[in-house]
Amino acid sequence: MELRMEGICKNFKDKNVLQEINIKIENGLYGLLGPNGAGKTTLMRILADILEPNKGKVFINGKDKSTCGDEYRSKIGYLPQEISYYSDFTGLDYLQYVSALKGLSKEQAHNKIDELACGVGLQDDLFRKVITYSGGMKQRLGIAQALLNEPEILILDEPTAGLDPHERIKFRNIISVFSKDRLVLLSTHIVSDVDSIAKQIMMIGNGKIENNTTAEEYMKSMEGRVWIFELPIDKLVEFQKKAVISNAVPRGDRIEVRVIDEKKPSDDAVPASPNMEDAYLYVFNYLAGRSA
Amino acid sequence: MSLFQFELKKLLINKKTIITLSALFIVYAFVGFVLCSLPLGGKTNYDIYSRQVEQQIHTNNPELAAVSTEAYADAKVKYGDDDDVIDDVAKFIPDLMFNINYARYIQHVDEYYNGSPKDAYDIPYGINVLEANIAKMEADGDTTSFAHNKLVNQLSIEKSVGEPVYANTALWEKLFGTWGNVIVVIMLFMPLAYFIVPVFSMEASTGMDNLILSSINGRKKIVTAKLAAVLVTSVVVVMMYCLATFLANFLSLGSFVGWDAALRSVTTYLRSPIGASIWQYALVSAVWMVFCGGFLGVLYAFISSKINNSIAAFGVALGAIFGSLLLSDFSGLFPTALHSILKFVPSDMAQLSKVFGAYSVFNVFGMVVPYYVIAPVVIVILTGIMIFAIYHFQKKRRMT
Numbered sequence: 001m002e003l004r005m006e007g008i009c010k011n012f013k014d015k016n017v018l019q020e021i022n023i024k025i026e027n028g029l030y031g032l033l034g035p036n037g038a039g040k041t042t043l044m045r046i047l048a049d050i051l052e053p054n055k056g057k058v059f060i061n062g063k064d065k066s067t068c069g070d071e072y073r074s075k076i077g078y079l080p081q082e083i084s085y086y087s088d089f090t091g092l093d094y095l096q097y098v099s100a101l102k103g104l105s106k107e108q109a110h111n112k113i114d115e116l117a118c119g120v121g122l123q124d125d126l127f128r129k130v131i132t133y134s135g136g137m138k139q140r141l142g143i144a145q146a147l148l149n150e151p152e153i154l155i156l157d158e159p160t161a162g163l164d165p166h167e168r169i170k171f172r173n174i175i176s177v178f179s180k181d182r183l184v185l186l187s188t189h190i191v192s193d194v195d196s197i198a199k200q201i202m203m204i205g206n207g208k209i210e211n212n213t214t215a216e217e218y219m220k221s222m223e224g225r226v227w228i229f230e231l232p233i234d235k236l237v238e239f240q241k242k243a244v245i246s247n248a249v250p251r252g253d254r255i256e257v258r259v260i261d262e263k264k265p266s267d268d269a270v271p272a273s274p275n276m277e278d279a280y281l282y283v284f285n286y287l288a289g290r291s292a
Numbered sequence: 293m294s295l296f297q298f299e300l301k302k303l304l305i306n307k308k309t310i311i312t313l314s315a316l317f318i319v320y321a322f323v324g325f326v327l328c329s330l331p332l333g334g335k336t337n338y339d340i341y342s343r344q345v346e347q348q349i350h351t352n353n354p355e356l357a358a359v360s361t362e363a364y365a366d367a368k369v370k371y372g373d374d375d376d377v378i379d380d381v382a383k384f385i386p387d388l389m390f391n392i393n394y395a396r397y398i399q400h401v402d403e404y405y406n407g408s409p410k411d412a413y414d415i416p417y418g419i420n421v422l423e424a425n426i427a428k429m430e431a432d433g434d435t436t437s438f439a440h441n442k443l444v445n446q447l448s449i450e451k452s453v454g455e456p457v458y459a460n461t462a463l464w465e466k467l468f469g470t471w472g473n474v475i476v477v478i479m480l481f482m483p484l485a486y487f488i489v490p491v492f493s494m495e496a497s498t499g500m501d502n503l504i505l506s507s508i509n510g511r512k513k514i515v516t517a518k519l520a521a522v523l524v525t526s527v528v529v530v531m532m533y534c535l536a537t538f539l540a541n542f543l544s545l546g547s548f549v550g551w552d553a554a555l556r557s558v559t560t561y562l563r564s565p566i567g568a569s570i571w572q573y574a575l576v577s578a579v580w581m582v583f584c585g586g587f588l589g590v591l592y593a594f595i596s597s598k599i600n601n602s603i604a605a606f607g608v609a610l611g612a613i614f615g616s617l618l619l620s621d622f623s624g625l626f627p628t629a630l631h632s633i634l635k636f637v638p639s640d641m642a643q644l645s646k647v648f649g650a651y652s653v654f655n656v657f658g659m660v661v662p663y664y665v666i667a668p669v670v671i672v673i674l675t676g677i678m679i680f681a682i683y684h685f686q687k688k689r690r691m692t
Contacts, residue, residue, distance in 0.1 A: 048506040050691045073508045080502035088306040093298070100295045101507035101514065145503065 001061065001075075001152050001183045002026050003047070008056035010042050010207075017042045019207040021056065029179035031194030032187035034204035035284055040187040041081055043204070044157045047185065048078040060153075074103065077151030079142045081158045085130035091117075091141055092126040095148065102149040109148070116144040119174055121167075135162035143171060147178065154184040160193050172197055195276035203283045210283050215276055222274035222282060225262055229269035230254045244285045246278050260286045295509060295517035303491060304525045313529070316483065317536050323479060324540030328466040333383030338462070338545050340386035345460035348394065357398045363388065364395035393462075400456045400562050417563060417651075422447040438655045445660045446651050453567040459553035464570050467541045468560055471534070471577050472644030477613060480533045480581075481588050481642050485609035487525055488592035489602055491518050492686075496600035505689060515686045519593060519679060526589030530582050563650045565662060577644050584642040587671045588613075591638060594678040597685045600692075613639055641667045 008021035018039045034040050045051035047058065049065065049072060058065040065072050085094060092113065099109035117123040120140035125133065130141065139162045146154060156175070160168050175184060176197040186194060194201055195215050203211040211218070226246070231239055233255050236248065243265060247258040258272060259265045260282050293301075303309070332338045348356060367388060371378050382389040407418030416425055422443055429440045470476070495501045504510040542548055555561045555573045566573060592609045599605040616637035619626075623634045632654060640646050652663040 045502075045691055048502070050502060050505040052690055070508050070511070073506060073510070076506060078503065078506045080499060082499050083502065084498035084500065086302055086498070086500075088301065088308070093293075093301075096293055097295075097298045098503060098507070100293070100298060101504060101509050103508045149508075 002059075003153060003183055003185075004059040004062075005047075006057050006059065008043070008046060008053045008058070010039075010046065010051070010053050017207050018046075018053070021207075021209055023202065023209060023212065025183060025185070025200070027179070027181055027183050028199035029175065029184040029186060029194070029197055031198035031201040032185060032204055033189065033191065033194065033201055033280060034187075035189055038204045039207040040189075040204055041157055042207075044078075044080075044155050044185070044187055047153070048076060048080075048155050049073055050078075074149070075152040077146040077149060077154045079146040079156045079159050081161070083138075083142055085133075085138065085141075087129070087131050089130055090127050091122055091130055091133070094130055094141060095126070095145055098145040099148050104149060112148050112150075113144075116147055119147075120144045121170070136164055136167050139163055140167065140171075143174070152182055154178065154182060156184065156186040158188055159186060160188060160190060168193070191276045191280050201276070203280065205284050205288065210287075218276060218279035219274045222260075222279050224271060225260060225282060226272045226274045226278045227259045227261060227265055227269040228256060228272045229259070229266045230256050231266075244281050246281050262286075295513055296520050299491075299514075299517045299521035300524060302494070303487065303521045304528060309487060312486075313532060316529075317532055320479065320533050320536035321540040323475075324467075324470055324537035325544050327470050327475075327537075328463060328541040329544040331379070331383060331466065332462055332545065333386075333389070335545050337384055337386050337389070338547075341389050341462070342460050342547065342549060344386065344390040345393075345458075348458060356394060360391040360394035361398060363391035367392060394458065396559070397456060397458045400559075403562075404450070404455045416443070419447065419450055422450065438658060438660070441658075441660050442653055442655075445653065449565045449567075449651065453556060453565065454554070456556045456562055457554050459550050459557040461550035461553050461557045461570060463541060463545060463547060464550050464553075464574070465558050465560065467538065467574070468558060468577065468644065470537045470541065471581060472560070472649070474617065474639075474643060476533075476581070476644075477617060477639045477642055480530065481584070481639075482610055482613055484526060484529050484585060484588060485592045485606055485613070487529060488522055488589050489596045489605040489609050491522055491593050492596040492682075493599055493602040493605045497602060501689070501691060505691065511687050511689075512683065515683050519590065519682065522589045522593045523586050526585040527582050530585035531578075534578050534581060560645050560649055564648055565651050565664075566648050573648075576648075580644060580647070581642075583668065583671065584638075587675050588638060588642065590675050590678050590682075594682055597682045616640070635663065636667070636670050641671060 002024065003026075004024045005021050008018055009016070010018040021043060032040050032043065042051065046053050060068060060072060060075070089097065095113045095117070096109055099113065104112065113126075114123075117126055120143055122137060122140055122144065125137060130138065133141065139159065143156075143159060146156065154175075159175075160171060163171060172193065175186065178184065179197075179199075186198070188194060198215060200212060200214055201218065202209050230251060231254060233250070233253060236255055236257070239245075239257070244260040245257050246260055249256045258278075259269070260278055329335075332341075367378050367382070371381055378392060379389075382392050403418060405419045407416060407421040411417045411421075416422055426440065426443050426447065429435075429437075429443070434440050495504055504514055550557070551571045553570050555564055555566055555568050555570055558570065561573070566576075568576065591612070592605075595609050595612065596602075596605045599608060616639040619634055619637050620640045623631055626634065634640070635646075635652075647664050647667050653660045654663065654666055655661075656666070
């Protein structure tokens with residue numbers, strides 16, 4: 001499975017939400033990281049075939065998506081950022097309804113719903129009305145519906161919102177296994193959702209793909225740009241106005257700060273081993289702040 | 293469950309809708325009772341009146357005619373010329389009610405032959421008047437024009453349907469009033485919008501469109517399922533209205549008397565071109581209401597498919613129906629050329645009395661075609677166009 005985006009642009013009135021997006025991705029899990037309003041959801045919606053770009057095309061295995069119609073939609077699973085649920089539907093109703101939308105036969109739907117309900121831990125709650133579910137349960141239900149048709153392309157828009165840490169880890173494992181022979185695109189602004197499982201991480205900001213590489217490459221590129229040193233506590237507020245701080249830990253009457261900077265920020269600063277959060281802050285805060 | 297069953301569950305078979313429909317059933321039954329039983333002065337008065345009619349049914353009694361006409365004239369002197377006021381008094385005086393209705397019947401028979409001074413010049417009525425007009429046209433050499441053919445056609449229908457008959461059809465008169473006048477638009481077809489308009493707009497407002505539009509069956513099959521659910525919902529609501537008003541109408545006075553009389557014994561249908569008995573027409577009425585319910589259901593679904601907010605869609609749907617009522621009522625303000633078109637606004641076609649109540653024809657390529665033949669054709673065409681548009685909208689639908 002190969003998905004290629006060429007020159008994708010999307011405007012909402014005068015606002016350029018996406019500008020010349022060019023990506024080529026194949027099977028595996030791809031993370032789409034970016035701050036709120038970066039254009040992640042718009043890009044996801046274009047891929048989910050519910051939004052048309054103003055310019056550019058999406059190709060699936062070399063074929064223009066706009067000419068595929070139902071064939072393309074049969075290959076995708078989509079978890080939107082926000083869904084409301086019908087007040088009279090149980091979890092089972094909801095999954096059966098989505099199965100019908102996806103064209104599954106009754107038997108296929110029955111088997112798949114059983115399997116997925118167990119997978120997301122909702123097997124005991126399927127006969128309850130969805131409006132009585134907690135936020136995390138609704139999100140798990142959403143994840144289950146996206147997987148119903150065993151999609152070749154899985155598009156997940158902020159899938160971990162509302163999940164507790166245990167659910168988040170469980171979800172990560174499900175998706176990681178699922179992405180073995182499929183294409184999964186997962187958008188988030190939570191770095192830990194993707195840093196350990198993504199084949200590649202795309203950083204999107206202001207409608208542009210700022211970087212697109214592996215987590216290892218990001219971290220390699222961050223070497224010498226992450227520093228740790230201590231500050232008097234009363235200097236912290238003033239310091240963070242001019243620096244990008246990724247972490248601050250109190251140490252007695254002083255505070256240990258982790259700073260993103262291309263230059264050594266203080267004489268006593270020592271280099272630290274970088275992580276994906278540092279890379280995220282470097283792209284969206286440090287570089288963005290400098291260009292501003 | 294199939295997509296259709298789910299759509300039906302969303303639209304009709306859910307707790308909220310069932311409670312609302314139950315409440316509506318009670319309202320409809322109450323309205324049926326108020327519009328039927330109360331104007332007839334209650335069961336005792338109605339029973340006395342019924343016995344009097346029973347003795348004179350289907351007869352044209354000159355002596356009784358004279359007595360009744362005099363009683364009617366006296367009532368006019370006493371209570372004024374307004375028939376509604378006279379009826380309001382007479383409902384508690386069965387004798388008077390009988391005399392008034394018999395006098396009116398005599399008057400209607402006279403009009404059947406000689407027309408009425410109230411008839412518009414260009415819409416003649418009465419066997420003798422029609423024959424005179426036709427003879428005059430033919431003397432002037434006009435034997436092929438549409439106007440001539442129309443009069444010949446009208447005369448032929450009047451003769452075949454026959455003169456009004458005297459029968460006790462008061463209950464049916466009230467029922468057809470509840471089914472066939474503007475009240476059906478306000479009581480039935482406007483509330484119907486409440487049940488139908490969420491059909492598409494709720495998907496947009498809940499965000500479910502994200503899933504629907506990205507799924508393989510979310511462009512075509514979903515529309516088929518939704519439209520089928522709309523039709524079933526419309527039929528259920530219409531049937532519920534018919535049943536509630538029917539039961540309240542007849543059970544409150546415990547009588548179905550008049551069911552086999554000719555339709556022309558019902559005042560509203562004195563000039564109807566339909567030569568049917570009352571029970572036959574009641575069936576036709578129910579079918580027509582279901583038919584119109586389906587049409588308006590599709591109209592509301594069409595509105596819903598273009599408006600993402602259910603409340604706004606409901607407002608627009610009500611506006612459309614209310615607007616069509618206004619257009620019809622104030623048609624006199626529009627150029628004459630538009631009058632024919634204004635007869636096909638939804639609110640007019642939904643009223644039985646307007647479609648079947650009087651002789652009304654159109655010139656279709658020189659042929660005389662009755663309104664009640666053209667109206668269903670127009671409804672089918674409009675429904676077809678709207679269904680096509682809904683499929684097209686869904687195919688092109690995108691999130692915003």
